[in-house]
Each structure stands twice: as C-alpha cells, then as structure tokens.
Amino acid sequence: MKLLDIVRLILGNLNRRIGRVALTAVGVVIGTAAVVILVSLAIGLQKNANEQLYGIGDLTQIQVSPTYGGQVMMASGMGGGGGGGSSGSGVQQTALLTNPALDGLRAISGVVAVIPRDYLMSSLTLKFHRLESGSNVIGIGTDDLGQLGLEASQGVVSLARGTIVIGPMVAANFYDPNQRPGQATPAAPDLYDQNLTFVLIKYDQNGNEIRKTMTYKVVGVLAQTQGESDWSIYLRLDELKAMNEWAMGRRINYNKDGYSQVIVKVDSVDHVLDITNQITALGYQAYTPQSFVQGINNFYLILQIIFGGVGAIALLVAAIGIANTMAMAILERTREIGLMKAVGATNRDVLSIFLGEAAGIGFLGGLGGVLIGWLAGQGINVIALVYLAQQSASQGGTPPSVAVSTPVWLPIFALVFATLIGLISGLYPALRAATLVPVQALKYE
Amino acid sequence: METSLIQISNLTKHFQMGGTTVRALDGVDLDIPQQSFTVVMGPSGSGKSTLLYLIGGLDRPTGGQISVNGERLDGMDENKLALFRRHAVGFIFQSFNLIQSMNAEENVGFPMQFSGIPPKERKRRSKELLEQVGLADRGRHKPGELSGGQQQRVAAARALVNNPGLILADEPTGNLDSASGVGIMQLLSDLHHSGRAVLVVTHDARMVRFATHKVFLLDGKIVSEDQYHRASLE
Incomplete structure (x- = not known):
C-alpha cells in the first residue's frame, strides 16, 4: 500500500468521526499547550537570570587570590601533624602571587592575559573644585583597560603616569561638604579631561593626621558594566604601590609578598571553569562568576524538566483518551477490518492505518497545542513585561527583555512528542485490529 | 478433460463452543473445475459458509488440504494469504459489506x-x-x-x-427481494460466461438452474443430491 493512499485513507477515516476525534484531540491540545507554556516560562526565567548575571562581570575573567598558609578549621576536627602541611589535612600551603607565579598562570593554555591589581590601603578624599568624594581606587598592572573588557564612553581606556580612568558612577558620588540645609544639591560634575585631587590620609603613632596630596588627570570615563568598574578609579599599579608604601610606611616587594589579586583573562567562556580548576589545583583561590552561572543554569534545567513533566502528565491523560477512542473505533469498525482483509489488506496495512489514525489525533492535538501554547506565551510576555518593567522602574535596574521564551526546537519537539504519544496509545488497539481473524471480523455484530 | 481449480481433500474445520466441539466440516473431499458455476447448497449450519471462507483463505482449516489454482492454502502465512485474497478471489457477501x-x-x-x-x-x-x-x-x-x-x-x-479468476458469493440473494435476487443471479451467470469460476453458497433453489456443478452439504459432509432431497423431506 502506498504511503499517500494510507495518509488519504487515514484522513478520510478521521474526518468520518470528526466530533469524536476533536474531543479526543482536545486532551492532547491541553497537554501540548501546557508543555510549551511551562517550558517556555522556565527558559524565559533562565534567560532573565542570565541577563542579570552577565552584569556581574565579564564571564571570561577569573579572579585569583593568594593562599596564605596556616591552620584551617575542618569539620572533621583537628588536622594531623604539622609536617609541612603537605598532607592537606587542615593545613593549607602558602601560594603567593609573585611574578614567577604569574608567569606560571600565563603558561596555562587558554589564558589570554594575567593582570595583577591592588586596592588602595589608605583613607582617601577626592577633591574637585569645592566638591569632595570617596571612591574605590584600583591599581592595575596593565596600561590598557581594554584587556579587562572595559570600554570608554569618553576619552580612552589606556593609562599613563599621572592619569586615571574613572567609572561612570564616580562623578555622581561628589558632594559639597559645605552645603547648607535648603541649598540645592550640586549636579554631578563632568570630570572628563579634568584634574582630580587625591588627598591621602594616615595617622602617626601619636594620632596626628598626615596628609599627602596628588593630582591626576581623568583621561577616560568607562562605559557602564553594572559591575565594580562603574564606581572605581583605575590608575597604574606602580603609582598605587607608591601610595600604599606611603600609607604603610614600608616598601612593598611584589616578588616577595606577591600581589593581593590577579585577574586572569581567558579566551572563551567555555574554558573558564576548566582553567579555574587548574588554578585552584596550583594552590590559589580562584573565583569566577561562571561557576555561579553554571549552577543557576543547572537549576533552570531542572525547572524545565519539572515544568515539562507537569505538561507531560496532562499528555499522558490525553494518551489514555486516544487509546480509548481507538479501541472504540476498532470495535465499531470490526466488520470493516474484516472487509479490508477480505479484499487483500495485509496485517501490516491494517496496523499502519490504525496506528496512523492514532498518531493523526496526536499530531492534530499537538498542532493545536503548539499554536495555543505559543500564542499564550506571547500574551503572557506582553502582560508580564509591562508589570516587570513597572517593577524595575520603581526598584531600579534594567527591566527584563523577555518573560516567556519559546525556542524553535520546543514547538517541533512538542509536536513530535504529541504524535509519538498518539502512536504509542494506538499501538495496542491497532495490533488487535491487525491480528483479527478475517472471518470472525466479518461476522462481528 | 477439465482441469481443477479447487482441490479439497479430507478438509475438517472444528469449533469449540463452550465445552463441546462443533464439526462444521467433517472430512470434505471436493474437486471444482476451472470456469465452473458451482452452487453449494445446504441448510443453516451445514458448513457451507465455512467451506466458502476456507476456499477464500479467510479462515484456516483444522485439518486436510485445500489448493486453489495449484496453491496450497493450508500452511500459508498471513501475508501470503492476504496476497492470495487480493489477487485470486473476489468476495460477495450476504450483507454487502x-x-x-x-x-x-x-x-x-x-x-x-x-x-x-x-x-x-x-x-x-x-x-x-x-x-x-x-x-x-x-x-x-x-x-x-x-x-x-x-x-x-x-x-x-x-x-x-x-x-480475479474465482468469485466467491456467500448467500448473495439472502438480503434481497425476489426480483433483485434474480438480477444478481443473472449477473453472476454473466460473470461465469465471461470466463470466471463462480462458487455460490446459497439455499435459494433458483440458483441451481445457473449451475454447472452442484454440491450438497449436510452436517459438514458432502452428500448426493438424492440424499439431500430425502433429508429435506424428512
């Protein structure tokens, strides 16, 4: 029997019992729509979470800190002997980020750059005309902040002696220390291409305040990243080192003491976790937002499976409906099956026809379900996005771009799944039909 | 000499009805020639429809042999039987189907x-x-x-x-009024004259006048016309 003839016959048979087919298919429609909506919702939630997470920082960066040796509290109790801490039982080995250690990190395959950085360890007041502010000051071991994935909204991202690059929120922190009540708050100054005065403050043993004043030129304002760089000031590491040496009153030797933090830039997001593990194996502390992102993604994957499972239960109920409808159809059409066999239909022909009818109900229901699920998803998107946009407007932050997201594979998968459900439901009734003894089928009353 | 279309020897078909065995056909031997018009007559329950279904490959015998056009039907698998029904025979049923x-x-x-x-x-x-x-x-x-x-x-x-070369008709006039029945008999006769073998199972005595061969069945056995008529009178 030709495929086209089978399809034509199946369509004719379904059309004959259109009302019953439609009622049975409604179950599949509901199940498929539930799968599409719920899985789309889980995917939408994941997309949202990822969008927010990408603001945490560049996902191709790993923050590496040194490990300072010593006893570490272990849940299992006291660590064993202190024989050099090599056993690892509660004793961590010291791993400092010295220059040779940095070369070791650079040697790891997939590492693009290793950039040391340090924070200012002194009190600081920034002055710009009559305005004052405090800020996070970072000394960075590169002249090009572009290596960290930072971009300028004004000026450049390269550093030279006596210049700084500031985050976009730095200017907003400036205030007038002499502002009187009732006086208007000054607007955030435009600091680009201006000189900023750094006033470092430390105290001697007698509690006397000692100040040191320096001037830096703002050569660049960074574009917003929603990360630490937004409210930080970047300057060369050697200049920051000089500030810290002044503040602590002693020389800092990076070759001996090591850097307090190193940024390892990796060529691809896919390699981040692997390289993080390699760095940890070397004895350093390594942190990447990627591990967090992966945890979140795993959570959403489980959510998708659970949501999909809820929809699948609805489909399972529909499957019972299909099996019932097919069993009824075969009872009603027993004589017709007998006739089919009498005029030369093989068992395989009969099986194909009845399986095809069951799969057809699944397919039609799936088609309706996909359509309704997709439309409902679009509807939820419109309503939810308006609500979420209001929420983020009142609480700050960027509004989510999507609430329910239906990837192309989902409707295709749902349609195939619904058809398969129909096919499986029809298997038993169709097998019964195919194996009927022709003479008994013909005599069936 | 006429060549055989259907050769049947020692054909049996038993059914289990509750606890008892019903012998619908009980050792039938039959030889039906090519291009014949065979009328199988018998009262209800004589096994005539069972014989027709076995010849048409719609059912399987309990024992014995059936050959149609030299092909053995007993022992044929389902698929081959379906192809046999598709190409070798055409069925006409009492209730039209x-x-x-x-x-x-x-x-x-x-x-x-x-x-x-x-x-x-x-x-x-x-x-x-x-x-x-x-x-x-x-x-x-x-x-x-x-x-x-x-x-x-x-x-x-x-x-x-x-x-097909063989038309099998099971009580083709059973659900028809007298005039329509005659029309169908004439049609079957025309089919016979066009070169086909026709085998009709009936208890409509009018059909006999078209027959080239007659088979009489009583209680699953073939009997002579005399025995059949004697039994009908009793």
Whole structure:
C-alpha cells in the first residue's frame, strides 16, 4: 500500500468521526499547550537570570587570590601533624602571587592575559573644585583597560603616569561638604579631561593626621558594566604601590609578598571553569562568576524538566483518551477490518492505518497545542513585561527583555512528542485490529 | 478433460463452543473445475459458509488440504494469504459489506488501494465496472442511497476489481427481494460466461438452474443430491 493512499485513507477515516476525534484531540491540545507554556516560562526565567548575571562581570575573567598558609578549621576536627602541611589535612600551603607565579598562570593554555591589581590601603578624599568624594581606587598592572573588557564612553581606556580612568558612577558620588540645609544639591560634575585631587590620609603613632596630596588627570570615563568598574578609579599599579608604601610606611616587594589579586583573562567562556580548576589545583583561590552561572543554569534545567513533566502528565491523560477512542473505533469498525482483509489488506496495512489514525489525533492535538501554547506565551510576555518593567522602574535596574521564551526546537519537539504519544496509545488497539481473524471480523455484530 | 481449480481433500474445520466441539466440516473431499458455476447448497449450519471462507483463505482449516489454482492454502502465512485474497478471489457477501461513508465508486476502488494502483487508474476502473454491473449513473451515490439490489451490484463490481479468476458469493440473494435476487443471479451467470469460476453458497433453489456443478452439504459432509432431497423431506 502506498504511503499517500494510507495518509488519504487515514484522513478520510478521521474526518468520518470528526466530533469524536476533536474531543479526543482536545486532551492532547491541553497537554501540548501546557508543555510549551511551562517550558517556555522556565527558559524565559533562565534567560532573565542570565541577563542579570552577565552584569556581574565579564564571564571570561577569573579572579585569583593568594593562599596564605596556616591552620584551617575542618569539620572533621583537628588536622594531623604539622609536617609541612603537605598532607592537606587542615593545613593549607602558602601560594603567593609573585611574578614567577604569574608567569606560571600565563603558561596555562587558554589564558589570554594575567593582570595583577591592588586596592588602595589608605583613607582617601577626592577633591574637585569645592566638591569632595570617596571612591574605590584600583591599581592595575596593565596600561590598557581594554584587556579587562572595559570600554570608554569618553576619552580612552589606556593609562599613563599621572592619569586615571574613572567609572561612570564616580562623578555622581561628589558632594559639597559645605552645603547648607535648603541649598540645592550640586549636579554631578563632568570630570572628563579634568584634574582630580587625591588627598591621602594616615595617622602617626601619636594620632596626628598626615596628609599627602596628588593630582591626576581623568583621561577616560568607562562605559557602564553594572559591575565594580562603574564606581572605581583605575590608575597604574606602580603609582598605587607608591601610595600604599606611603600609607604603610614600608616598601612593598611584589616578588616577595606577591600581589593581593590577579585577574586572569581567558579566551572563551567555555574554558573558564576548566582553567579555574587548574588554578585552584596550583594552590590559589580562584573565583569566577561562571561557576555561579553554571549552577543557576543547572537549576533552570531542572525547572524545565519539572515544568515539562507537569505538561507531560496532562499528555499522558490525553494518551489514555486516544487509546480509548481507538479501541472504540476498532470495535465499531470490526466488520470493516474484516472487509479490508477480505479484499487483500495485509496485517501490516491494517496496523499502519490504525496506528496512523492514532498518531493523526496526536499530531492534530499537538498542532493545536503548539499554536495555543505559543500564542499564550506571547500574551503572557506582553502582560508580564509591562508589570516587570513597572517593577524595575520603581526598584531600579534594567527591566527584563523577555518573560516567556519559546525556542524553535520546543514547538517541533512538542509536536513530535504529541504524535509519538498518539502512536504509542494506538499501538495496542491497532495490533488487535491487525491480528483479527478475517472471518470472525466479518461476522462481528 | 477439465482441469481443477479447487482441490479439497479430507478438509475438517472444528469449533469449540463452550465445552463441546462443533464439526462444521467433517472430512470434505471436493474437486471444482476451472470456469465452473458451482452452487453449494445446504441448510443453516451445514458448513457451507465455512467451506466458502476456507476456499477464500479467510479462515484456516483444522485439518486436510485445500489448493486453489495449484496453491496450497493450508500452511500459508498471513501475508501470503492476504496476497492470495487480493489477487485470486473476489468476495460477495450476504450483507454487502460496503463502507457507508464511501460512495459507490470509492467502494469499488477500495481494494485497489492495497495493490498500490494510482488514484486515476482506480477511478477509471471503478467507473468501468459500475457500468458493467449496470450502475454507471450511481457512482456518486453512497450505499444508503441505493437499493439492496444496487448495493449488491456495487459489491459484485468490487469483487471484480482486481480481476480475479474465482468469485466467491456467500448467500448473495439472502438480503434481497425476489426480483433483485434474480438480477444478481443473472449477473453472476454473466460473470461465469465471461470466463470466471463462480462458487455460490446459497439455499435459494433458483440458483441451481445457473449451475454447472452442484454440491450438497449436510452436517459438514458432502452428500448426493438424492440424499439431500430425502433429508429435506424428512
């Protein structure tokens, strides 16, 4: 029997019992729509979470800190002997980020750059005309902040002696220390291409305040990243080192003491976790937002499976409906099956026809379900996005771009799944039909 | 010498009904020649329909042998039996067995779907056969819109669609009024004269006048015409 003839016959048979087919298919429609909506919702939630997470920082960066040796509290109790801490039982080995250690990190395959950085360890007041502010000051071991994935909204991202690059929120922190009540708050100054005065403050043993004043030129304002760089000031590491040496009153030797933090830039997001593990194996502390992102993604994957499972239960109920409808159809059409066999239909022909009818109900229901699920998803998107946009407007932050997201594979998968459900439901009734003894089928009353 | 179309030897068919065994056919030997018009007569329960279904490959014997056109049916697998039914025989049933949702033309063309004949050819052949049985203008009518006699003619056209050498008719006039019954008998006779073998199971005595061969069945056994008539009188 030709495929086209089978399809034509199946369509004719379904059309004959259109009302019953439609009622049975409604179950599949509901199940498929539930799968599409719920899985789309889980995917939408994941997309949202990822969008927010990408603001945490560049996902191709790993923050590496040194490990300072010593006893570490272990849940299992006291660590064993202190024989050099090599056993690892509660004793961590010291791993400092010295220059040779940095070369070791650079040697790891997939590492693009290793950039040391340090924070200012002194009190600081920034002055710009009559305005004052405090800020996070970072000394960075590169002249090009572009290596960290930072971009300028004004000026450049390269550093030279006596210049700084500031985050976009730095200017907003400036205030007038002499502002009187009732006086208007000054607007955030435009600091680009201006000189900023750094006033470092430390105290001697007698509690006397000692100040040191320096001037830096703002050569660049960074574009917003929603990360630490937004409210930080970047300057060369050697200049920051000089500030810290002044503040602590002693020389800092990076070759001996090591850097307090190193940024390892990796060529691809896919390699981040692997390289993080390699760095940890070397004895350093390594942190990447990627591990967090992966945890979140795993959570959403489980959510998708659970949501999909809820929809699948609805489909399972529909499957019972299909099996019932097919069993009824075969009872009603027993004589017709007998006739089919009498005029030369093989068992395989009969099986194909009845399986095809069951799969057809699944397919039609799936088609309706996909359509309704997709439309409902679009509807939820419109309503939810308006609500979420209001929420983020009142609480700050960027509004989510999507609430329910239906990837192309989902409707295709749902349609195939619904058809398969129909096919499986029809298997038993169709097998019964195919194996009927022709003479008994013909005599069936 | 006439060559045999159907050769049957020691054919038995037993059914289990509750706890007892019913011997529907009990050691039948039969030889039916090519291009014959055979009428099988017998009262209800004599096993005549069972014999027809076994010859048509719609059922399997309990014992014995059946050959049609030299092909042994006993022992044939399901698939081969289906192909045998498709090509070698055409059935006409008492209750017509037409598909109510299909019109006459579609009903006639229905068996050709299983042979993979293209729709255009099916349509052409269905029209031709309906014309042959005198229903050229009824092709678009559904079974519900046709008389009993007309429905049986559609069924006869359907039986011819794969051009089989043997037509098996099970009480073809049983559900028809007298005039329609005669019409169907004449049609079967025409089919016989066109070169086909026809085997009719009936208890309609009028059919005998068309017969070239007569078979009488009583309680699953073949008997002579005399024995049959004597039994009918008792």
